[in-house]
Amino acid sequence: MPEPRKTPSETPVLEVHDLHVTFRTEGGLVPAVDGIDFAVAPGQTLAIVGESGSGKSVSSAAVMGLLPSNADVKGEVLLDGRELTKLTAEELRKVRGNEVALVFQDALSALNPYYSVGWQVAEAYRLHHDVSKKEANARAVRMLDLVGIPSAAQRARAYPHEFSGGMRQRVVIAMALVNDPKVLIADEPTTALDVTVQAQIIQLLEDVQTEFGTALVLISHDLGVVAEVADDVLVMYAGRAAEQGSVKDIFYRAAHPYSLGLLGAMPRVDVPPKHRLTTIPGSPPSPGSIETGCPFQPRCAYTERVGERCITERPLLTPRPGEGNHEAACHLGRRPEIAQEVARTGIQENAAPEGAPLQQSAAQESAPLEHSAAKAEGPLQPSAEESAL
Amino acid sequence: MPDLVWFVIRRLLATVLVMLALSLAVYLIFYALPADPARLGCGKPCTPDRLEQARHFMQLDQSTMQQYLQFLKGIVAGRTFGEGAAAVQCNAPCFGYSFPLARPVTTLILSRLPITASIAIGAAVLWLIAGVSLGLGAALRRGRLFDRFAVGFALVGVASPSFLVGLLAILVFGFWLNMVPVNGYVPLTDSPVDWAWHLVLPWVVLAALNAASYIRLTRAQMLEELNLDHITTARAKGAGEGRVVLLHGLRGVLVPIVTIFGLDLGGLLGGAILTEKVFSMQGLGELLISSVGQLDVAVVVGVTLFSAFLVILANLVVDVLHGVLDPRVGHA
Numbered sequence: 020m021p022e023p024r025k026t027p028s029e030t031p032v033l034e035v036h037d038l039h040v041t042f043r044t045e046g047g048l049v050p051a052v053d054g055i056d057f058a059v060a061p062g063q064t065l066a067i068v069g070e071s072g073s074g075k076s077v078s079s080a081a082v083m084g085l086l087p088s089n090a091d092v093k094g095e096v097l098l099d100g101r102e103l104t105k106l107t108a109e110e111l112r113k114v115r116g117n118e119v120a121l122v123f124q125d126a127l128s129a130l131n132p133y134y135s136v137g138w139q140v141a142e143a144y145r146l147h148h149d150v151s152k153k154e155a156n157a158r159a160v161r162m163l164d165l166v167g168i169p170s171a172a173q174r175a176r177a178y179p180h181e182f183s184g185g186m187r188q189r190v191v192i193a194m195a196l197v198n199d200p201k202v203l204i205a206d207e208p209t210t211a212l213d214v215t216v217q218a219q220i221i222q223l224l225e226d227v228q229t230e231f232g233t234a235l236v237l238i239s240h241d242l243g244v245v246a247e248v249a250d251d252v253l254v255m256y257a258g259r260a261a262e263q264g265s266v267k268d269i270f271y272r273a274a275h276p277y278s279l280g281l282l283g284a285m286p287r288v289d290v291p292p293k294h295r296l297t298t299i300p301g302s303p304p305s306p307g308s309i310e311t312g313c314p315f316q317p318r319c320a321y322t323e324r325v326g327e328r329c330i331t332e333r334p335l336l337t338p339r340p341g342e343g344n345h346e347a348a349c350h351l352g353r354r355p356e357i358a359q360e361v362a363r364t365g366i367q368e369n370a371a372p373e374g375a376p377l378q379q380s381a382a383q384e385s386a387p388l389e390h391s392a393a394k395a396e397g398p399l400q401p402s403a404e405e406s407a408l
Numbered sequence: 409m410p411d412l413v414w415f416v417i418r419r420l421l422a423t424v425l426v427m428l429a430l431s432l433a434v435y436l437i438f439y440a441l442p443a444d445p446a447r448l449g450c451g452k453p454c455t456p457d458r459l460e461q462a463r464h465f466m467q468l469d470q471s472t473m474q475q476y477l478q479f480l481k482g483i484v485a486g487r488t489f490g491e492g493a494a495a496v497q498c499n500a501p502c503f504g505y506s507f508p509l510a511r512p513v514t515t516l517i518l519s520r521l522p523i524t525a526s527i528a529i530g531a532a533v534l535w536l537i538a539g540v541s542l543g544l545g546a547a548l549r550r551g552r553l554f555d556r557f558a559v560g561f562a563l564v565g566v567a568s569p570s571f572l573v574g575l576l577a578i579l580v581f582g583f584w585l586n587m588v589p590v591n592g593y594v595p596l597t598d599s600p601v602d603w604a605w606h607l608v609l610p611w612v613v614l615a616a617l618n619a620a621s622y623i624r625l626t627r628a629q630m631l632e633e634l635n636l637d638h639i640t641t642a643r644a645k646g647a648g649e650g651r652v653v654l655l656h657g658l659r660g661v662l663v664p665i666v667t668i669f670g671l672d673l674g675g676l677l678g679g680a681i682l683t684e685k686v687f688s689m690q691g692l693g694e695l696l697i698s699s700v701g702q703l704d705v706a707v708v709v710g711v712t713l714f715s716a717f718l719v720i721l722a723n724l725v726v727d728v729l730h731g732v733l734d735p736r737v738g739h740a
Binding site: 117120 | 636637638640641642643644645646647648649656659660733734735736
């Protein structure tokens with residue numbers, strides 16, 4: 020097993036600056052991502068959250084250069100200081116799967132049904148290493164073993180449909196990690212899985228991250244998972260950053276009404292179930308349909324309080340109180356106003372008064388759900404339940 | 409692989425049953441025709457006496473059911489028509505005897521099969537290569553000139569009658585340009601070069617017309633395949649475009665292509681009637697047509713059953729290949 024390559028540090032390995040993605044369609048130009056910035060350091064986890072269509076997946080595909088040819092990508096994508104958007108097709112190919120790897124949402128459709136899983140993992144290795152098939156196969160078996168596939172040497176010869184959902188996702192993770200990438204982008208890696216298996220996969224991702232010092236970009240709409248594994252969070256809305264900051268900034272000092280709405284819509288086990296889950300009224304706008312003002316304004320409960328500005332002026336990311344680079348794009352300047360509102364919606368546990376000590380750190384351990392249960396298991400071994408599937 | 413062996417054995421047994429049922433049906437249909445094969449064999453002048461003699465000799469005076477059982481017995485043990493010095497021997501497996509041609513049907517089929525097989529296999533290889541590569545190119549250049557050309561070509565191919573295209577090809581390449589022989593067949597064992605040279609025109613004509621469905625199928629399946637998630641995975645792994653298209657994309661298109669290829673080839677091996685007629689090749693199709701014209705029922709039944717057997721066999725081969733090509737298909 021390789022030594023950890025790097026200890027966690029604050030120098031970002033992947034930096035994205037002012038990323039714009041526009042699709043040319045028959046109906047005209049459709050902006051999908053409208054200027055976002057993020058960075059992630061080795062051993063750190065950045066979570067990108069938001070509803071469907073907010074541009075999360077498009078952003079990650081843009082980083083990998085995997086968007087279809089009708090997509091225009093503008094902005095900077097820096098991997099260790101190297102500009103990825105300016106690479107030739109062949110240079111980019113050498114980056115994909117080698118330095119930046121992807122884990123997909125649905126492992127069944129992400130794996131090729133016609134090849135054995137061992138072959139597919141070995142292929143990923145051979146694409147970037149000049150080794151014999153035999154060596155690549157041995158490497159594939161080691162990776163499958165590492166991610167917790169029981170009797171890996173034998174199972175490597177099996178086909179994707181012969182695995183359970185959780186085991187398949189382990190295969191996909193093994194395939195992504197086989198080249199020891201600097202950055203791992205996991206696009207909703209647990210959405211297609213059972214809750215107990217979800218916890219195991221998240222645990223696996225955390226373990227390999229610790230092991231390899233990989234920078235992890237986790238795209239998710241599961242705030243329970245985000246709270247548990249993320250260091251930093253980027254909340255996206257309609258292709259823009261609504262709010263970004265450390266995980267504590269977002270969970271305890273959320274400054275954007277949309278972030279609060281997401282938090283309020285999350286089921287919790289530490290709050291007595293006397294309230295219905297709050298929902299955000301309406302649905303997200305199609306990107307680009309709101310040209311002036313705040314894209315969240317039609318669904319926002321605070322528009323009246325701010326007034327005309329929400330309709331006429333686009334809010335920019337401005338610094339907010341917090342641990343570091345906490346920023347939110349909202350005209351609502353002062354937090355207490357939100358806190359009052361939050362008090363009525365029953366998620367006041369989240370809304371610590373400004374500057375209050377973070378007494379929730381204990382709550383955070385137990386709060387988001389079942390994932391903590393899985394932690395008790397052996398480091399990279401699946402539970403008996405999953406193996407039996 | 410024991411699963412596969414059992415699967416083949418089961419399917420072969422089923423094939424025997426299907427062939428039995430089919431042979432009975434074919435027998436009943438053709439012998440119920442208001443034609444009397446004995447009339448052809450009774451010589452001139454055809455007195456009722458001689459007709460009755462001929463009928464007895466050909467064993468046509470028995471009931472249809474008895475004749476059918478004789479036919480089945482002939483397959484296993486062979487048959488003898490008539491007695492003494494005039495007796496005609498038809499050795500097992502005897503699929504009937506053609507009195508007009510004075511040969512057992514089995515011998516006739518085996519003598520014609522190499523010609524039909526030469527035409528069919530050569531053309532099939534050509535149309536498979538041409539159809540799949542044109543379809544692949546069309547899918548990769550969707551909406552562009554190449555795509556339109558390929559799809560247009562496919563449309564013309566589907567719509568064109570083979571006798572017309574065949575005759576035009578003979579006229580243009582055979583007579584006007586004098587590039588290739590216009591008819592005749594040279595056995596492969598005599599001279600491989602002459603064999604191929606005489607077959608070029610029928611190959612190209614058959615291939616051009618049959619490639620159409622392969623262009624369309626490959627194009628449609630490939631477009632679908634390239635939209636699948638595992639193609640994105642292949643790109644995300646760092647596979648180059650060629651590898652993505654051929655190893656990950658085309659691999660998924662293989663199963664439907666093999667399916668129609670097997671069935672098309674199986675059907676064509678039973679006789680490429682129009683092509684053989686146009687290019688004056690003495691193949692199975694030509695044998696069938698001339699036998700129908702001469703009311704040579706024994707040959708018609710034999711060739712029909714043989715063609716049906718080839719189609720059933722092609723189905724079996726296709727099913728076996730399915731299991732080999734698609735790991736999700738089991739043969740249990």
